[in-house]
Amino acid sequence: MTDLPEDEYLALSGIQHFAFCRRQWALIHIERQWAENLRTVEGDLLHQRAHSEQLTESRGDTVIVRGLRVASRRLQIQGVCDVVEFRKDPSGVTLHGRDGKWRPYPVEYKRGSPKPGDADELQLCAQAMCLEEMLLCAIPEGSLFYGEPRRRTKVSLDAALRERVEAAVTEMRALSARGYTPRATPGKGCSACSLKELCLPQLAKRQSPSAYLREHLPGKEDES
Secondary structure, three states: OOOOOOOHEEEEHHHHHHHHOOHHHHHHHOOOOOOHHHHHHHHHHHHHHHHHOOOOEEOEEEEEEEEEEEEEOOEEEEEEEEEEEEEEEEEEEEEEEEEEEEEEEEEEEOOOOOOOOOOOHHHHHHHHHHHHHHHHHOOOEEEEOOOOEEEEEEOOOOOHHHHHHHHHHHHHHHHHHHHOOOOOOOOOOHHHHHHHHHOOHHHOOOOHHHHHHHHOOOOOHHHH
């Protein structure tokens, strides 16, 4: 893999967009388009609250770091972790200016409640993989904090989830290199997507001109 400067790495947050909808990801991260709706605003407010307190604080045997920037040279992704808890653990890693060893535990904040699919889990796992590479440690578990139930959901960062992260990053990189935006695949999530007026998923259901000609005027499409 060719080495890239970090400012050309893929956005870690894009993994969640990509897993939810490849076209949404491309509109945001390739075409640089964005639109707000109630859900995106609520999500932004939740993340701001996660980052708004003192960036680092101690609670007993736990050091809480907010807004921690992470990157993976191997995966060529970079981004920000909402919260990383460093829990005192003899099998953990050393932290500058602190005695003992500490085990990192990533926590990603999300609006609403747990959703079908594994988009949120993939983003959390990618954060852990960046932390593992930076700190030379293993992170077997993290948590997703959802705004509506206001509680954590533990996520096992197993081999299968890591393989899906790798596959997503590989496909994202290929699409990004081509500058290609996939066609819309209409589904249940379209109605709540803030980009639906930019994406126009309803157009995907319409026949292309060439398909119409093939169906209604056999042989005529070649005469134009």
